[in-house]
Amino acid sequence: MPKNKTHSGAKKRLRVTGTGKIMHQQTGLAHKLEWKSSRRKRRLSIDQVMAKADRKKAKRLLGR
Secondary structure, three states: OOOOOOOHHHHHHEEEOOOOOEEEOOOOOOOOOOOOOHHHHHHHOOOEEOOHHHHHHHHHHOOO
């Protein structure tokens, strides 16, 4: 059987922690930053743990 390939879009957007949690970047930090407050931008820059409902699909895309 051939090897499974990691989804290239997923590997650019998601990362797996040492304990197996899947982290992703929050939305809202791509454009229109001029009128967002510094506090809001700072909060949005922190990675979040992926929602439980999406974990199974994300792990499959990452080949885990």
